[in-house]
Amino acid sequence: MRTNSKIAVWGMLILCTLYTFAQGQSLTPSIDPEREVIVMFKIDAVIPPANRTAGRPDEFQIPEQGLLQVLLDANVEAISRLMPEFRPEDRYAVSRTGEEVQLTDWTNVYVIRLPQPQARESFLNALKKRPEVIFAELHGRGEPDLIPSDQYFNRQWALKNDGTSIQGSGTAGADINATAAWDITTGSSTIKIGIVDAGMQTNHPDFTGRVTGDAGDSDPHGTAVAGVAAAQGNNTIGVAGAAWNVGIINEDYGSASDADLAAAVRSASNRGADIINNSWKLTPVGRYSTAVRLAFADVYKQNRVAVASMGNQYETMGENATQYPAAFGQGILTIGATTNKDVKASYSSTGSWIDVTAPGGGVASGETGNQYDNIFTTVPGSGYDWYLNYGGELYHIRGTSFAAPIATGIAALLFSYN
Known part of the structure; x- marks a missing residue:
């Protein structure tokens, strides 16, 4: 009887529990x-x-x-x-x-x-x-910030900085908070970024099917700049750009004469670039060109955005080293560089014409660093690296040249959202 009573009690408890669960559920x-x-x-x-x-x-x-x-x-x-x-x-x-x-x-x-x-x-x-x-x-749902599947995304501290050694042991959160932006948009194919540079490898795997404009070449600088702005994200290979899905217009500035530069800037605008990235300077530093300035004026009149790198002359020329096109003024968004600790990079030029800063790699004045402090991005030969190879000589991928395309990518996301 006791056994039967125990079974009966357990049976009642189970039934009550199931009933309560069903009611609560x-x-x-x-x-x-x-x-x-x-x-x-x-x-x-x-x-x-x-x-x-x-x-x-x-x-x-x-x-x-x-x-x-x-x-x-x-x-x-x-x-x-x-x-x-x-x-x-x-x-x-x-x-x-x-x-x-x-x-x-x-x-x-x-x-x-x-x-x-x-x-x-x-x-x-x-x-x-x-x-x-x-x-x-x-009522809706939340989800984690979008983390792309790209093989080397964990090296891209500019986009998502977790402070690990592979990212130069910087400060966690010293980034552009890209993953939160990507929850809203990763870019639209109707938005075009113009890359005015010394050319780029247009058939790089992270640009497949998205590049128009001039024929491609294997220039390291232009390839790296384009990757920072717009490498294809979430495709399991390589890296992610700030804006994944936008179109890229390759504008090779040829000999980099004032005439070629002005023509390339105007061509990017006429080809429909919504944002035009300019990670270059007139030489010698401080030289002004009215012709190039007028080309940017045309961009402004067409209601397009020009982005220019601030320059890397702080360590050699001190404060207020004037660099053009960055210092032309109206209509040009001028970008300085910060480190993975969210402080001014040692090389980044200063001046009243600066608009914003963005991650550009390197370290602050007085600090020592390593390759992981650089920007990891696309390089010629379908590869990825912290360095650019010019004839066997390696150069760190850091500078306002690489801060500018971060800003260009952000602008492309804003254009895509609107």
């Missing part, structure tokens, strides 16, 4: 956000059943018949407090600096579940017309 919020809306009611507009925070509409006290009818007409399955543990006294708190503050009264915020997702819009519209409702919105 039917009323628990956030099981299926696609069928739910979130609503904040005015005080006492809806009153839950005694000692409960959830129930069916007919179990709640809803003084206004019109509001109750809206809930019944929508065949609402359950109403549940969004924060069931929240008590009225929890509204009062002390801030970290000692001030007494009043928080949101979550006792009046509910999750309401409908039978079908497609019923939410009409239900939401009906709720918004009710005077008892403070706000009503669709």
